[in-house]
Amino acid sequence: RLRVYCTDQANSCVPKAVRVAGAGEPVLVPTVPGAHVMDLAAQVDADLAAGLRPFAVVATVGTTSTGAVDPVTDLARHCRRYGLWLHLDGAHGAAFALSARGHDMREALGQADSLTFDPHKWLFQPYETGCVLVRDPELLKATFRMARHHLDTGYLHPAEARHGEVNFDDLGPQQSRGLRALKVWLSLKTFGAAAFRRAVEHGLHLSDHAAARIAAHPGLELTSTPSLAILTFRCRPTDGSADPATVDRLQQSVSDAVRATGQALVLTTRVRNRTVLRMCTINPATTPADIDATLELVLQTALAR
Ligand SMILES: Cc1ncc(COP(=O)(O)O)c(C=O)c1O
Structure with a gap:
């Protein structure tokens, strides 16, 4: 009964993620003819009327096929109105915000509840450095924090015990992990943002x-x-x-x-x-x-x- 919305131009990782999250299949909202962007109007109302539970919209900033950008500001307004989570897939396109032409996109990206971004695409990094930015990091801790699982092995201590140090175990499903961010940090430091x-x-x-x-x-x-x-x-x-x-x-x-x-x-x-x-x-x-x-x-x- 949970409903996640995207367009038929979303990357295949979107239906995969929705399936893994246990929310079935995403609803493929038709795109505006010729523009490949999402037209959410009416779809959510129809689903609510049918007793379904809309909960998230995945909009794409730079579709894989044509680089199209969903109308983020309109979608953000819809999401606020209906209390939906807005996820932006900026895997390719978020880097556009760095450019002078992409200045307005910074504001659009700022409206997301979460944003995916792949520095191994338009920041020229070696595979792989995909990342997710989340507006409210407390939600990640509430979901993934080790202490949440109430195991008492007496071996791994929750992050709180370590003077506010960031513990990535507490922010996502992966536990032991490599320092993928090092290459991004190093090349930014070496070459500079400009x-x-x-x-x-x-x-x-x-x-x-x-x-x-x-x-x-x-x-x-x-x-x-x-x-x-x-x-x-x-x-x-x-x-x-x-x-x-x-x-x-x-x-x-x-x-x-x-x-x-x-x-x-x-x-x-x-x-x-x-x-x-x-x-x-x-x-x-x-x-x-x-x-x-x-x-x-x-x-x-x-x-x-
Ligand atoms: C819009 C978009 N989202 C997500 C992905 C998935 O990328 P990756 O598996 O490299 O993180 C791609 C890859 O082409 C993409 O274009």
Whole structure:
């Protein structure tokens, strides 16, 4: 009877987490056509009327496929109104808040009850450094604190006994753990936040550059505008074929062939139920010339099909 809401563009980790939490399957709220963002209106009312128990919304800040951003401020208002927990999946997109363009996102992220963020994505860290930030850390302690379990082994002492020291055992399900945060801390200390800001802005610039090239080329078609350094597009078949299955197969075969060259990774995804090519331009070592060369490779590969 518990209800968690997300869109069909949420990452597969969302249904997995909801299942593990014992809340069944998330309700897939339709997205606004063309925008891939959540339209929660009416859904919660209908569920309450049906005697169900809405309790959380998972909104995405930077969907995996197209980098779309759910309307966080609207959703936060809905959540406050209905007393729902708002979780933001910012695994990819939260880093955007570092950039000048992403300034407004800082306020949006601040409305979450919890936020996931993967420094191993747009903060360029080695796998893996996924983390969750929670507005009220006392809730974590109330859930995970070792002392909560009333075992009296006399061996491990609750954190309170250690002068306020942070004990990660008390903040999550994992007990023995490595110091994953060290690499994030070390690279921030070494390069400074400004270097990360510049690198994020570079990724945004590259996706704008790619979109302009695609829009200007008759052999290519943009299928979603760049959002958080992700964009999608397709090759137009050289024989003018408009058959959707043929056009979809072309994208897949171009992606496979480009990948096989080892020069670039342009994977496919689905947008409005069609196969499209997807570029994610966050590598700070990539240059505009690399983008041009990749698009040229895509075009030549499509020509050869
Ligand atoms: C929006 C989003 N959320 C979550 C994930 C899961 O990432 P990971 O398993 O690397 O933490 C991804 C991965 O692509 C993602 O794009």
